[in-house]
Amino acid sequence: MAVPADPAIEEEEEEEHSGPTHHPSAPSHEFFDLSTTVDPSYIISLIRKLLPSDSASEEGDAPPSASAANGEHIESSMKKSENMDVDVSSEFSDRRRECQGRGDDGFGVRNSGVSVGEDPWEECGCVLWDLAASRTHAELMVENLILEVLLANLGVCNSMRVTEISIGIIGNLACHEVPMKHIVSTKGLIDTIVDKLFLDDPQGLCETCRLLTVGLQSGESITWAEALQSEHILCQILWIAENTLNLQLLEKSVGLILAILEGQAKVVDALLPPLMKLGLASILINLLTFEISKLTSERIPERYSVLDLILRAIEAISIIDDHSQEICSSEELFRLICDLVKFPDKVEVGNCCVTAGVLLANILSDVADHASEVSQDSCLLAGLLDIFPFASDDLEATNAIWNAIARILVRIRETEMSPPSVCNYVSVLVGRIDLIEDELLNQQESLSSPGSTADAINTSLRRIISILNQWTAAKENTESNGNAEVLVSEADINKLLNCCRKFLM
Template identity: 50%
Template sequence: MSIQSEPISDEEEEIEFEQPAQNPPAPADELFDISTTVDPSYIISLIRKLLPSTMNPTSINDQEKNVSHSVGDDCWEEHGCVLWDLATSRTHAEFMVQNLILEVILATLTVSQSPRVTEISLGIIGNLACHEVSQKQIATVKGLIEIIVDQLFVDDTPCLCEEFRLLTLCLQGSEGVTWAHALQPETILSRILWIVENTLNPQLIEKSVGFLLAISESEDEVRTLVLPQLVKLGLPSILTNLLAFEISKIEGDERSPERYSVLDTVLRAIEALAVVDGCSQELCSSKKLFNLLCTMIKLTDKIEVATSCVTATVLIANLLTDSEDLILEINEDLDFLHGLLDIIPFASDEMEARNALWDIISRLLTQFQQEKMNSIILYKYISILASKIDIIEEELLDHQLTSSNQDQTGSERNLRIRTAALKRIDFIASQWLTLKDQVSPSDAYMVNERDLDRLKDCCRKYS
């Protein structure tokens, strides 16, 4: 059954409610096995105090006699938040499940009209779902999965944030297929996409897109049950539009840590979707997506969004592989080349990103070998490349050191990608030396001859 909240006025076009209050966090790995001095009877007494009047208190099997059949929302919130916090401990979580906390929450969700009570209920189950044993028990309580999924229709941002956190954890667990079946109906999937598309709350965007990311990264059976229908309902275009929205915030005056993490999650979701059969073609054919990714590369201040820029680089390389004509969109974009080279230090720890960078550079420079040389553009390219010699040289040295620690197959592939790019840089540098007298120097694109010599030496040394 659906738990209805206050009706939404006609003027409201998106989900935007109060920010969530400070709630107990999901348990960190190191908290799973901490010892506890909490009296078990205290935990049982808290569970009892959450009992709705419709539930038989004798089903709680302990020796206490005083039972609160129904408590007010304020008291329920107080007791529920304590249990929410205690559920971060694996020992507490398993004890709570053994003493019917899940049945109590099921009864509560069935009758509650309070968004805060619903949020706390979902938060408790979310923390229980962080532990393998208690997570498995969630799927065994008859009717619980259905009523949890039904909370997607509660128009309350904090509730939905906890809802998506819980669904993400359960979908990634051993009972993921069971949850995927519950999420399959088109009304459910349409509601999920509606939330993603309409909310302006950064935390809810991150949680809901993180859930979509979990689907794309799930085991084949789970992904097959849910993802094709999401794609049919417009997931690729929704993610692309959401990326445009987040980039507009980053380019504007709303640079904040919460926006950075949202942008990163959106890009990761697109990246995961782009490698799934049946989904990649629509993304690869999207010039809008390609242009948005290029905008990321050209951001002048990349420090706060470095991880996102690295992901954008990998995506661009993949799109260029599938749609070679896209290179024409950027082959004379000097800001793109400049921005791409600035990403090199941020990609130093990720071999896939390094390869993507060198692959894009190689594709860009191939244009100069396949078409008639434009001496002005060539001059500007050489100016940018020479000005980045310190970054390039450091990357090549580091690349050489890491390649020696890789497996032979991976090392050969990395070397092949890098060598192709370096030979093309050397080629156009040589061409520049033969054409340089034909171009008038520009203050904006001066070529330092010493840096150019270092660039050529570097290319020949490492190729």
């Protein structure tokens, strides 16, 4: 049966499937309640075309008899529906052109594993991959045994492309609650998926990592975590992240690690200790070293999301008891984070700098000596202040940055410094008057409530006032000796002093 030709429906469907059909991304929340736009019989017909026995007969290369029997059993169990014969190529010709003949996938991988006989399977699979982004379609698919069909294919197929599509479909199905319960209850499916971590194919590995990430972020996360507990599985995840040159796969593998670190307590307790034992901390720091070197030398926007994920993973470990010290005590990590905080073009990597600011606060909290080390670095103070506009919607991040600023300011000994040294700090502060005032306005509610944030802000304001007063006294003394140099506007100093006194509680 053909897809309805109603123009409004076609437009709605086009919007729903706007992503590239050969590699659809996980559905966003707005997709969850889409109404059905495709006839159920059409979807069932597509599932039937994925049966291993069907594809084998088309290729003239029959799979093992057990698989064929399984395919026949699945087909007989499907809901009966009329008008099953659908001309997929005429309905989705554009989709077919995108799915087939990719050649080089943009990551240095040739996709030549799909034979001519597999084209109809790939064609139907790509359409189902897209349709699985809709909750209604996804639920219809699992009711009609698509998981059993895909499991049968994963068990007998040697095609990397078919494997990628199969895992991709399951990945989109997993984004919905009811299909996820079906995935977990389908015997052998999760173990089969986990086994695909050992594929020698970046695209298939990307989809596997994406699916495992969705599983760990779902209400069934404990089941998925149990499937990953084996040391050789965790070793493989780390090996992929550490060794892949495929940027997309690096992003997906680090995203999987982050899903573990940000998961439920039971997930973290089960998987983090063995991951740390296997060298997770050093691997993340090595990856961060490489990404920051790329950031400072080449400025490749496509790598910024990877940098952000790595930072978030490190930051997640830095607040977990029993493991934070291994992260916070790293001199290499501390240097890298300071460099990123001081990075001048924050517009390009604002989110990364926010995470770096939070991580710096965590490190300073764990290793007090570091605050003394950086108290002479006015550029670091400037970098922390410059992060505030990028963290305006993240109260926890701004609180952490204020704590870092306070820890640094209390270690500045302005009375023991030379006038030029004091001037450096004054220049940093008065040059950011508007930024400081805007941030204090955003924090008015925090200032009126006792707590660590109010304490950190008040401590910072007192220290800023003291530094400004010291500069004023030093300048007056210099003027009396006849060596006056106008380096900072007196009006700006007075404006910042008034601002600090206004908000000081």
